[in-house]
Amino acid sequence: MKKDIVGNLEKIPSLGEYMLFSDQKAENITVCNSTIMMSRFVRLGLKNASFENCNFTQSLFVDTYFRKAKFKNVSFTGSQFKYCNFDKASFQCCDLRYCSFYYCKLPKDEIISCLPNEANLRKTISRNLRANFEMLGDRVTADVFLDIEIAADEEELKAILLYKTQYYKQNYNFGDRFNALLRLIVSKFSGFAWGYGHRLGLLVRAYLMTTIICSLLLYIGKLKFLISSENSVRNLGLVESVYLAFSKTVGTTIIAATPVTFSGKIIVLGASFIGAIFLALLAATLYRKIAR
Numbered sequence: 001m002k003k004d005i006v007g008n009l010e011k012i013p014s015l016g017e018y019m020l021f022s023d024q025k026a027e028n029i030t031v032c033n034s035t036i037m038m039s040r041f042v043r044l045g046l047k048n049a050s051f052e053n054c055n056f057t058q059s060l061f062v063d064t065y066f067r068k069a070k071f072k073n074v075s076f077t078g079s080q081f082k083y084c085n086f087d088k089a090s091f092q093c094c095d096l097r098y099c100s101f102y103y104c105k106l107p108k109d110e111i112i113s114c115l116p117n118e119a120n121l122r123k124t125i126s127r128n129l130r131a132n133f134e135m136l137g138d139r140v141t142a143d144v145f146l147d148i149e150i151a152a153d154e155e156e157l158k159a160i161l162l163y164k165t166q167y168y169k170q171n172y173n174f175g176d177r178f179n180a181l182l183r184l185i186v187s188k189f190s191g192f193a194w195g196y197g198h199r200l201g202l203l204v205r206a207y208l209m210t211t212i213i214c215s216l217l218l219y220i221g222k223l224k225f226l227i228s229s230e231n232s233v234r235n236l237g238l239v240e241s242v243y244l245a246f247s248k249t250v251g252t253t254i255i256a257a258t259p260v261t262f263s264g265k266i267i268v269l270g271a272s273f274i275g276a277i278f279l280a281l282l283a284a285t286l287y288r289k290i291a292r
Contacts, residue, residue, distance in 0.1 A: 004040065012036065097121055101132040108141050115148070119159065123152035143198050150187065157184040200285050207249070207278045214271045215245040223264035228256035244268070249275030 004020035007013070009029060017037045025045035035055040044064040051071050058078040066086045075095040082102045091110040098121070111129065116122045126149035133142040160180040163169045172180075192206065219241035224233050236244060236257065244257055248271040259265045 007036075007039070009044065009046075096125060099125060100128050103135050104132055105136065106132070108144065112144075112148070119152045119156040123149050123156065126152060146198065150191070154184060154187055157181075157187070198285070200282075203278070203281055203285060207274070210274050211245050211249050211271065212242075214248075214267055214274070215242040217267050218245060218264070221263065221267075223267070224260040225257040225264065226260055228258070233260055245271050248272045249278065 004018050005016065007016065007019040007021045009021055009024045009026035012031050012034050013036070014033060015035050017039060019036055019039040020042070021040070021044060022042040023044075026049070027045060027047045028049065029046070030050045030052075031054055032052045033054070037055065037057045037059065039056070039059045041059065041061045041064050043062070046069055047065055047067045049066065049069045051069070051074050053073050055075045056079055057075055059076070059080075061079065061081045061084050063083045064085075066084060066089050069086070069089045071090065071094050072092045073094070074091075076099050077095050078098045080100050080102070081104050084101075084104045086104065086106050089107055089110065091107075091114045094114045096111070096114050097116050106129070115125060126145045130142045130145040130149060133139075133145065157180040159165070160168055160172050161177050161184065163172075163177075192202070218236055219238050222235050225236055226233050240257070248268055259268050
């Protein structure tokens with residue numbers, strides 16, 4: 001194993017590798033055109049530091065203080081960050097491909113502006129950033145990166161399905177395309193139905209919309225029902241149709257009405273199925289929010 005070369009923050013070389021910068025403080029320093037690869041930066045104080053046109057590929061940053069630091073055209077490809085503080089730091093045209101963050105305080109908008117263009121890479125780093133913000137207890141920002149992760153996943157599925165580039169033509173067959181189509185449909189439905197599990201309002205909206213549609217089908221279709229209290233067969237009124245549809249979705253019976261026609265039975269069965277799905281998704285959404 002190659003021994004690390006101990007480095008000095010005040011005299012960072014323009015080129016180096018396997019270097020160790022540890023237990024130092026150098027605020028307001030400016031570093032330009034420096035390439036330090038496969039190195040370690042441990043317990044450093046770099047408040048208000050400025051880095052421009054630098055390369056820190058495959059390096060490890062641990063417990064480093066970067067508050068209000070500025071990074072412009074800096075490559076961190078393949079680097080790892082643990083317990084670092086980037087509060088109010090700025091990132092311009094930085095490369096974060098294959099990077100990972102663990103318990104790091106990061107500026108959301110600055111990081112988003114530097115996410116990779118490639119869908120697969122953007123999905124991977126967004127998943128890691130989501131986990132990082134969940135560690136910090138920042139659920140709102142974690143959900144932002146969840147949305148980015150899902151969008152990147154859907155973009156990649158579309159690229160596979162449409163053979164967007166030569167790469168996809170060479171590496172994915174018809175079976176892969178069909179699988180991508182199914183996953184894309186499920187993902188889109190999940191987004192519409194319940195916001196991928198973290199938007200309760202969308203779930204309630206989808207439930208109301210589908211239940212109202214069932215109500216209208218019962219009313220407009222002039223379907224015949226056996227009304228037990230009247231001992232007669234007739235069409236349902238609008239209010240009765242709404243009552244029946246909602247009662248079936250929540251598993252209760254507000255009015256004793258039994259469908260006589262096959263189409264009526266299908267709609268009522270569908271309303272009951274929608275109710276069961278809604279309750280299951282509602283429980284999953286609430287559990288996710290409580291667990292977090």
